[in-house]
Structures are given as C-alpha cells and as structure tokens.
Amino acid sequence: MKTKEDAEPGSSSPEDHERTRDPGNTASRLERIRHSCAHVLAQATKERFSETGTVHIATGPPTETGFYYDFELPRPVVPEDLEWIDQRVKEILSEGHAFVRSEVDESSAREIFANEPFKQEILDGILAGNLDDNGVHSDGGPPVLSTYTHSSFVDLCAGPHVDNTDEISPDAVKVLNAAGAYWRGDEKRPMLQRIYGTAWETREALDHFLWQRSEAERRDHRKLGRELDMFMFDQSAPGMPYWLPNGLCVLNRLLDFSRTEHEKRGYQEVSTPLVNEKSLWETSGHWEHYVDNMFVIPIDEHRTYGVKPMNCPSAMIIFNRRTWSYRDLPLRLSDLDVLHRHERSGTLQGLLRVQSFRQDDAHIFLAESDIGEELGRIFEIIELFYSTFGLEYRLRMGTRPSSFLGDVNTWDHAESALKHILDESIGGDRYVIAEGDGAFYGPKIDIIMRDALDREWQMGTVQLDFQLPRRFGCSYVKPDGTRDTPVVVHRAIYGSLERFLAVLLEHTAGALPPWLVPCHVALLPVRTEHTEPAKNLVAELSEASLCARVMEAAEGSIGARVREARLARIPYILVLGDREASGGTLAVRLREGGEIRDIERSDAISRMHRTLIERHRTTDVAFADLLGNGQADH
RNA sequence: GCCGGUGUGGCGCAGUUGGCAGCGCAGGCGACUUGUAAUCGCCAGGUCGUGGGUUCGAUUCCCACCGCCGGCUCCA
Numbered sequence: 277m278k279t280k281e282d283a284e285p286g287s288s289s290p291e292d293h294e295r296t297r298d299p300g301n302t303a304s305r306l307e308r309i310r311h312s313c314a315h316v317l318a319q320a321t322k323e324r325f326s327e328t329g330t331v332h333i334a335t336g337p338p339t340e341t342g343f344y345y346d347f348e349l350p351r352p353v354v355p356e357d358l359e360w361i362d363q364r365v366k367e368i369l370s371e372g373h374a375f376v377r378s379e380v381d382e383s384s385a386r387e388i389f390a391n392e393p394f395k396q397e398i399l400d401g402i403l404a405g406n407l408d409d410n411g412v413h414s415d416g417g418p419p420v421l422s423t424y425t426h427s428s429f430v431d432l433c434a435g436p437h438v439d440n441t442d443e444i445s446p447d448a449v450k451v452l453n454a455a456g457a458y459w460r461g462d463e464k465r466p467m468l469q470r471i472y473g474t475a476w477e478t479r480e481a482l483d484h485f486l487w488q489r490s491e492a493e494r495r496d497h498r499k500l501g502r503e504l505d506m507f508m509f510d511q512s513a514p515g516m517p518y519w520l521p522n523g524l525c526v527l528n529r530l531l532d533f534s535r536t537e538h539e540k541r542g543y544q545e546v547s548t549p550l551v552n553e554k555s556l557w558e559t560s561g562h563w564e565h566y567v568d569n570m571f572v573i574p575i576d577e578h579r580t581y582g583v584k585p586m587n588c589p590s591a592m593i594i595f596n597r598r599t600w601s602y603r604d605l606p607l608r609l610s611d612l613d614v615l616h617r618h619e620r621s622g623t624l625q626g627l628l629r630v631q632s633f634r635q636d637d638a639h640i641f642l643a644e645s646d647i648g649e650e651l652g653r654i655f656e657i658i659e660l661f662y663s664t665f666g667l668e669y670r671l672r673m674g675t676r677p678s679s680f681l682g683d684v685n686t687w688d689h690a691e692s693a694l695k696h697i698l699d700e701s702i703g704g705d706r707y708v709i710a711e712g713d714g715a716f717y718g719p720k721i722d723i724i725m726r727d728a729l730d731r732e733w734q735m736g737t738v739q740l741d742f743q744l745p746r747r748f749g750c751s752y753v754k755p756d757g758t759r760d761t762p763v764v765v766h767r768a769i770y771g772s773l774e775r776f777l778a779v780l781l782e783h784t785a786g787a788l789p790p791w792l793v794p795c796h797v798a799l800l801p802v803r804t805e806h807t808e809p810a811k812n813l814v815a816e817l818s819e820a821s822l823c824a825r826v827m828e829a830a831e832g833s834i835g836a837r838v839r840e841a842r843l844a845r846i847p848y849i850l851v852l853g854d855r856e857a858s859g860g861t862l863a864v865r866l867r868e869g870g871e872i873r874d875i876e877r878s879d880a881i882s883r884m885h886r887t888l889i890e891r892h893r894t895t896d897v898a899f900a901d902l903l904g905n906g907q908a909d910h
Numbered sequence: 911g912c913c914g915g916u917g918u919g920g921c922g923c924a925g926u927u928g929g930c931a932g933c934g935c936a937g938g939c940g941a942c943u944u945g946u947a948a949u950c951g952c953c954a955g956g957u958c959g960u961g962g963g964u965u966c967g968a969u970u971c972c973c974a975c976c977g978c979c980g981g982c983u984c985c986a
Contacts, residue, residue: 352913352914353913353914354914354915355915453914453915453980453981454913454914454915454980454981455913455914455980455981455982456912456913456914456981456982457912457913457981457982457983458912458913458982458983461982461983462983463911463912463982463983463984467912467913467982468913468982469913469914470913470981470982472980472981502920502921503921509977509978510977511959511960511976511977511978512977514976514977514978568984569984569985615986617985617986619984619985620911620912620983620984620985621911621976621977622911622912622913622981622982622983623911623983623984623985624978625979628986629985629986630986633986635986713985722986733985733986734985734986735986736986737986768986770986771986772986774986775986776986800945800946802943802944802945803943803944803945804943805943829943829944830942830943832944832948832949833942833943833944833945833946833948833949834944834945834946835944835945835946835947835948835949836944836947836948836949837944837946837947838945838946838947839946839947839948840947840948841946841947842946842947843947849946851945851946852945853945854945855945863945863946865946871946
C-alpha cells in the first residue's frame with residue numbers, strides 16, 4: 277500500500293471506492309465499463325468452453341479495479357485459456373456491439389435462461405422481493421426483470437452498461453487470473469470458477485494499475501522480511517514466525533512503546549499461562565464457540581488442554597483472586613503474551629495471517645456507567661498510535677453473530693452503547709456497521725487498514741463484554757455495599773503485532789521509522805586508518821542512544837558499502853575520511869535522500885537523537901533546515 | 911476446508927523425446943585500501959518438498975501427503 281506522501285496523482289482513494297459502489301443509475305462510467313467487460317468476458321469464456329461441455333454462468337459484477345465472472349465449467353481453467361479469453365475479449369470489444377436492455381416478464385425470463393440453473397435461482401430471489409446480486413431493488417412494487425444483450429450474449433442483469441462496446445478501449449482491459457469461488461459465497465454450495473479481469477478508461481490507466489501491482493510486489497512484507505533478515509518461517513510450524521534478531525528488535529521496540537504509553541494511562545501488565553485445562557475454556561464459552569480455532573492438546577484419557585487463543589479467561593481468573601471495591605475500577609490489565617489460533621489450511625498469509633502472534637491486549641473491568649468515558653480514553657490511545665506511524669484507518673462496528681453467548685437484550689444494549697459512543701466521539705460518517713461480525717461474547721469496533729495489494733485487514737479492536745464476567749462470577753462492591761458484575765472491555769491497539777508490522781513494512785516499503793530499527797547509523801571509514809576514529813564515534817553515538825555499525829574498508833569500496841547500507845534501509849550513513857577524522861564535522865547521508873557535509877559533529881548527533889526520541893517517521897525532519905526547500909516534506 | 915498454481919544449494923532462477931544437476935547473487939578464503947548504490951580471483955555449498963509407484967535407471971512420468979502463492983469461506 278502506498279503512504280499518503282507518495283501516492284500517485286490521480287490514484288484512487290478508499291473514498292473513491294466507496295463512491296463507485298453506488299448501485300443503479302449513479303454508476304460511474306468506469307463501473308459501467310467494468311460491468312460491460314464482465315459480460316464480454318462471459319461471452320468469450322462460453323465460446324472457449326462450450327465445445328468441451330456445458331457452461332453455466334453465475335454472476336459477474338464490477339469490482340474496485342475491474343470485474344469478474346463466475347462460471348461452472350466442464351474442466352479447470354488453464355493459463356492458455358486465460359490468454360485465449362483475453363484476446364477474444366479484446367476482439368469482441370473492438371467489434372462494436374451495442375448493449376441492448378429489455379424488460380421481460382417472468383415466463384420469458386425463465387425461458388431465456390432455461391438452461392442456466394444459477395440464473396433461475398437469482399430469478400427466484402428477485403421475484404421473492406430480495407436484492408439480487410446486481411443490486412436490483414424490489415422497492416415494494418412488482419420486481420423489474422431486465423436483460424442486457426450484446427452480440428450473441430444475453431444476461432439477466434440490472435445494468436447499467438455502456439451503450440456500445442466501442443466505448444471501451446480494448447487495450448485498457450486485461451484478463452488476469454482464475455480462482456475458485458463458492459456459489460453465493462457459501463462453502464456448502466458448489467465451487468465455481470471465477471475469472472478476474474481489470475478494466476480502465478485508458479491504456480495509461482491500465483498501465484498505471486499494472487505498475488502499482490508490481491510496486492506492491494516490491495513492498496510485499498514477506499519479501500522485505502527476507503531482505504532485511506527480520507523473520508522467517510519453517511515448514512514444521514506453518515504460520516508461526518521465527519523472529520530473527522533484526523525483526524525481534526523492531527517487535528520489542530513496538531512493545532516498549534506500547535508498555536510506556538499504557539503504563540502512563542494506568543494499565544498494569546500481567547502474563548498468564550499459555551495452556552489451560554479444557555474446563556476453563558468450557559466456562560468461558562470458547563469450547564463451544566471457538567474450539568475449531570484452538571490448538572488442543574490431549575495429555576491422557578482424563579485431561580485435555582487448550583492453547584490460549586485469547587487472554588480474556590485468564591484475565592477473569594486474575595480479577596477473581598480478591599474482592600474489589602468500586603474505587604478500584606476501572607481495573608486495566610494488559611497482556612502482551614503470544615496467542616495461538618488454529619487456522620484452516622490455505623488461509624495463512626505471511627505475517628498478515630498467522631497461527632501464533634502477539635497482541636497488545638488489555639482487559640478493563642469497570643462499572644457500566646463508566647463505559648463511555650473509558651472508551652473515550654481508548655480512542656485517544658488509538659489516535660496517538662496510528663498518528664505516530666502516519667497510518668490511516670477506518671472503523672467498523674461488528675454486531676451480534678449467529679453463534680453468540682448471552683441474551684439478545686443484553687446484546688442490543690451493548691450495541692447501542694457502542695454505537696452511541698461512536699456517533700459521539702467519531703461521527704456517524706467515519707465508521708461502517710458489519711452485521712453479525714461481532715465476537716461471540718460481545719459487539720466490537722475494529723480498526724481496518726489496507727495492505728500493499730489494497731486488501732483490508734482488521735488491526736486493533738475494542739470489544740464490549742457483558743458475558744464473560746458473568747460466566748466467571750466476577751463482582752465488585754458498590755458504594756452501598758451491595759455487589760455488581762463489572763463490564764469488561766477487551767481492547768488491542770496494534771491488534772496483532774505481527775499483522776501491524778506487516779502493514780507498517782508495506783506502507784514504508786521497509787523504511788521503518790528510525791526509532792524502531794536495530795541499527796540507526798552505518799559508519800564507513802574510507803581507509804583502514806579511519807577505523808579507529810570510527811569506533812570512537814560509535815561510543816559517542818551510543819551515548820545519544822544511537823546504535824551504529826562500522827562497515828570496515830575491507831568490506832569493499834565506499835560505493836559497495838553505501839549500497840549495502842542503503843539496501844538494509846539504515847537511516848543514516850556516515851562516511852569517515854581524513855576530513856571527518858581530523859575536524860569536528862561529519863558527512864551525513866539521509867535514508868530519505870539528501871546529504872549534509874561538514875555538519876558540526878555534536879549538531880549532527882543531537883539531530884539524529886531527536887529523530888529517535890521524537891519518534892519521527894523519516895530521517896529528514898530533524899535536518900529540514902539544512903536541506904533544500906521542500907525536501908523535508910517528501 | 912474448497913478451487914487453481916507452485917516446490918531445484920541461504921535468495922532469485924535454468925534444466926523434455928527419463929541417462930552421473932547448472933547460472934547469478936549471497937557465503938568462505940586471498941588480493942585490492944578505496945570519498946557516497948556492486949573491485950578482482952579462487953573455493954565451498956543441493957538425499958531436486960516428503961513418502962510410495964512405474965522403469966535397468968526418475969529432478970523429469972503416475973499417486974498420496976506437506977509447505978508456499980493467488981482466490982473462496984473463515985478471521986487479529
């Protein structure tokens with residue numbers, strides 16, 4: 277993903293994506309182009325496969341960057357098919373076919389699509405007054421059935437489309453890849469073949485999109501993790517990262533930041549067992565609702581242990597060790613332990629989706645009346661953290677899922693409490709609601725970010741829980757001497773540190789904020805005789821908390837060593853020759869570009885130090901006044 | 911879990927009618943002592959993901975399993 281600073285002019289923002297999702301007549305020109313391309317793709321695919329056997333078409337909507345169409349095909353799609361289809365799509369586009377809309381009644385629709393079982397099912401849905409996949413509303417009136425025909429292809433479709441395929445530039449369209457997709461997104465229904473394509477208004481826009489994709493590959497955190505020697509995986513532990521010295525250093529600095537800021541805000545850190553006996557997970561409800569995601573360890577015929585996928589049950593145990601007064605609340609227990617969640621095979625993705633990870637987790641026990649104020653404090657922390665890293669996020673509220681604990685009234689109450697707070701502190705337009713996306717014990721608000729390939733990921737989360745404290749019999753003494761059950765807020769700011777670091781790496785293309793990296797300064801003595809002065813400088817730098825590494829003359833030419841330091845994304849490169857060894861000055865080359873020669877030694881050191889303690893995201897902020905105009909802003 | 915692809919030294923890749931496995935980078939050693947993105951030479955390194963099968967012989971053909979990649983489903 278691109279950071280705000282280097283986003284290409286004209287590139288689409290998430291807000292644009294939201295806008296283009298509008299169904300109906302307000303569809304943008306691009307959306308009509310893409311939707312039309314989906315039909316052309318379906319025509320080409322039918323042509324390709326109908327000799328082999330029966331082709332059934334399902335649905336083919338536009339997407340944020342293109343389109344796809346789902347089919348049931350007589351055989352798997354091979355790369356040669358995609359090539360052929362790509363050529364054929366371009367050919368059809370250039371033939372100048374009109375898209376003709378017709379409104380039809382049920383019986384003729386049934387007849388036109390007599391051999392299309394998926395279309396029949398869509399018809400059932402529309403006639404039953406539901407939304408169909410293309411966004412047709414029944415609007416209370418009689419459902420409108422429409423077809424769009426171009427060339428030999430007719431589809432049940434609400435549109436809209438371009439008037440004629442000649443409005444679409446064939447060299448702005450490309451068929452990309454094939455993948456499986458369940459019919460109606462339901463894993464119990466047939467697996468269809470989905471063919472993806474991308475379409476733009478101009479060839480330049482297509483080229484730009486393809487360029488962005490290759491850029492994203494360059495920024496892929498898995499690639500950067502290897503190059504920077506930060507983490508690795510082994511076949512024997514799928515989805516469980518090995519943290520190497522460079523990576524663990526970054527991880528620890530992220531944790532340090534979290535610990536420092538939370539300590540200031542009254543959080544107390546605890547650490548709890550990695551595995552607990554099954555009965556604990558039964559009490560918490562995990563055994564019933566989450567066991568598929570747990571690593572389960574049978575010890576003998578009487579005992580079974582579960583590796584913790586969450587810290588919350590242990591937090592309840594800690595709370596229950598003594599009697600609490602209302603004066604003790606809110607009690608804020610943070611927990612940075614490693615969690616394990618068993619994932620279905622085929623779902624793992626580098627650090628973005630792992631089976632073992634750390635969370636900057638905390639459980640806050642509080643009186644119901646304090647929820648609003650406490651959530652306000654949590655949102656302040658979120659804002660501090662994400663602005664420190666310059667990351668943009670959006671919020672998503674998840675409501676009661678199908679598998680849940682407790683009673684519906686309590687849920688409704690919790691949901692409206694969260695919604696009220698969101699509306700008040702965030703504003704109704706800055707979050708979306710995802711029905712059924714809550715945790716099984718309570719509704720939640722998630723922080724959502726995008727990776728290099730624009731895929732969305734859940735980062736931090738704030739969850740309201742009325743269930744677990746009740747199930748564990750938690751209580752505190754109120755001012756009147758009676759007891760009450762506290763509410764628990766589960767919250768994580770980074771979310772998974774693994775996932776957070778992955779997104780941060782992709783946003784920064786590996787150039788992490790200097791305060792996070794293991795080595796701040798590369799010292800390059802010009803000749804062997806400059807090694808000694810360089811080593812003295814290392815000591816001086818370390819007094820300013822700057823970690824420096826000497827890359828000796830024997831390691832290669834200055835050019836070679838500069839290259840190596842650049843590839844390692846070391847924030848500052850200092851070349852030390854006769855001038856620097858004798859005088860009191862340094863030559864500082866900044867990772868973000870720009871070089872300052874003959875800067876007074878203590879001045880340079882204090883500027884670099886400032887970059888760390890002020891947590892700048894780039895090296896150039898502290899040197900802005902020494903660089904040319906505007907350089908500091910890039 | 912499902913669909914498709916893929917798996918060759920640390921990394922990136924070659925390797926077809928099945929016949930003793932190659933290149934670049936990285937690494938080690940030696941020389942070079944260098945002013946801002948690659949100095950030169952030599953050397954070492956692989957049970958070709960794992961297990962079966964076919965064959966006189968399998969990296970190559972077949973089957974199963976595992977990992978990885980892209981989707982779907984699920985989710986921090």
